[in-house]
Amino acid sequence: GLTTALWCAFFGARHVIVSELDEGRARMALRYGATGLVDARGDVGEQFRALAGGPPDLIMECVGVPGMIARCVELAPYGGEIVVVGFCMKPDTFVPALAMAKELTMKFVVAHDKSDFQFVVDMIAAGRVDVAHMVTDVVSFAEFPAAFEALRT
Numbered sequence: 001g002l003t004t005a006l007w008c009a010f011f012g013a014r015h016v017i018v019s020e021l022d023e024g025r026a027r028m029a030l031r032y033g034a035t036g037l038v039d040a041r042g043d044v045g046e047q048f049r050a051l052a053g054g055p056p057d058l059i060m061e062c063v064g065v066p067g068m069i070a071r072c073v074e075l076a077p078y079g080g081e082i083v084v085v086g087f088c089m090k091p092d093t094f095v096p097a098l099a100m101a102k103e104l105t106m107k108f109v110v111a112h113d114k115s116d117f118q119f120v121v122d123m124i125a126a127g128r129v130d131v132a133h134m135v136t137d138v139v140s141f142a143e144f145p146a147a148f149e150a151l152r153t
Contacts, residue, residue: 001025001062002032004085008060009033010129015052019044031133045075055080062086070094073104081105 001018002025008016010033018029019040026037038047048056055077061068064086072082073094082104099106123129139147 001060001085002029004060004062005029005034006032006129009035010123013058015056017048017051017056019048028133044071048075057081058083060085064088066090066092068092073099073102076102076104078102079104081107084108 001020005016005018015036016034017036017038018026018034019038020026020029021040029037036051038044038051045055056075057077057080059072059076059080059082061072061082062085065088068086068088069082069084069092072084076082076099080102084106087110120129124131137147
C-alpha cells in the first residue's frame with residue numbers, strides 16, 4: 001500500500017489519499033507521497049471528498065481482507081476504476097450489478113515483470129526515488145533467524 005502511494009505520487013496523481021487504521025503507517029504514508037489521510041474507522045468517502053473536492057476516480061485496494069472490494073465498489077463513482085492490489089486469501093463477495101450500474105473498471109494484479117523491476121532500479125539509481133526511509137530495521141547475520149521467524153509469525 002505504501003509503495004502504491006509512492007508510485008501514484010511519482011507518476012503525477014493530483015491527490016493521493018490513503019485510508020489507514022494504524023497511526024504509524026498513516027504517518028509513513030505521508031513520507032511515501034500521500035497528500036492526505038483519512039481515518040478508515042470513519043466515513044472514508046466523505047473524508048475523501050472533503051480533501052479532494054469529489055469522489056476518487058481511481059481506488060487502489062491494498063488491504064486484502066474480505067469486504068474491501070465491496071466497499072470500493074460502493075465508494076467508486078460512475079465510470080471509476082478499481083485496482084485490487086491487496087492479496088486476499090479468503091472468499092470475498094461483492095454485488096456485480098452495482099459495479100455494472102456504475103460502469104466500473106476493475107483490475108486484479110499480483111506480480112510484476114522484469115521490466116517493472118528494472119524501472120524501479122533505474123529510478124533508485126538515478127536518485128529519482130528516495131528509498132532511505134523504506135529501511136525500517138537492520139539486523140545482523142546472527143539475528144536473522146529470529147527476525148525472519150518474527151516476520152513469519
